[in-house]
Amino acid sequence: MTEKIRARPLEGLLAALDLTDTGARTNEDIFTGPSQWMPQGRVFGGQVLAQSITAAMRTVDENRIVHSMHGYFLRPGNIDKPITFAVDRIHDGRSFATRRTQAYQDGTPILSLIASFQTEDDGLDHQIDMPAGIPQPEEIPSTAERLEGIDHPVARFWATERPFDMRHVDSPIYLAVEGQPVGHQAVWMKALGTLPDDPNLHRAALAYASDYTILEPIYRRHGIAWVTPGLKTASLDHAMWWHRFGRVDEWMLYVQESPSGHGGRGLSLGRIYSRDGVLLASVAQEGMVRVPPSEHVS
Structure with missing residues (x-):
């Protein structure tokens, strides 16, 4: 192997x-x-x-x-x-x-x-609705388009070597945080190609994609970009709940927010929707968050 x-x-x-x-x-x-x-x-x-x-x-x-x-x-x-x-x-x-x-x-x-x-069983059925007024993924530049021309191994990897197309509804925080520091964001994502019709494969791939961008609301809240010198981050734990089936080779909206950052850690919560608004999964992750003192923004 x-x-x-x-x-x-x-x-x-x-x-x-x-x-x-x-x-x-x-x-x-x-x-x-x-x-x-x-x-x-x-x-x-x-x-x-x-x-x-x-x-x-x-x-x-x-x-x-x-x-x-x-x-x-x-x-x-x-x-x-x-x-x-x-x-x-x-x-x-x-x-x-x-x-x-x-x-x-x-x-x-x-x-x-x-x-x-x-x-699988029958039972009660309800969900939190997908946020309204979100631009469609075709209206948003891809990561490859946003990072085009940047000759750095990490930038090239983000742009062309990940198996998912990631499109931030607002500008991404790869190089800078634009606008007001807020603790939330939304990202469209879809596999770069068609996957076999195996539901378990799609569920596993959804877990794979759920680890993308989930900690970013923590940094966005403090105006910190990924390229910040001295930035150190690591995922500590990850929880996920699959609610309904969805294909990862179709567009999904990943809605994320950070309710807390404290003590060198940050917590982010996420909801993953199908393009037509079906809540597919919920996610929670806590990460180690270490930034230089000069970068701290309340």
């Missing part, structure tokens, strides 16, 4: 989620997956989340779908090494099943995640 993937963006995503069942001979729930290339040498957190969910999915009945997960990022992953995923079958009830996935490199855990699965 190739340990590090640097292929066309969507092919790289699909290859990362095509886990190898390395525990079949010993009757253990152990899987192995490759790492995608990243410009700073650290595995993208969304990749490990999606792979961990995929490993857990391999151990439940097909009629049970993932509806929630809670994960902790323990250590940075190394893109030069594969990742091993060990799944514990914690609970199998009449309607729900629970799995714990531990992701390892060199025998050391880098992520610990618990996911819950449910047999």
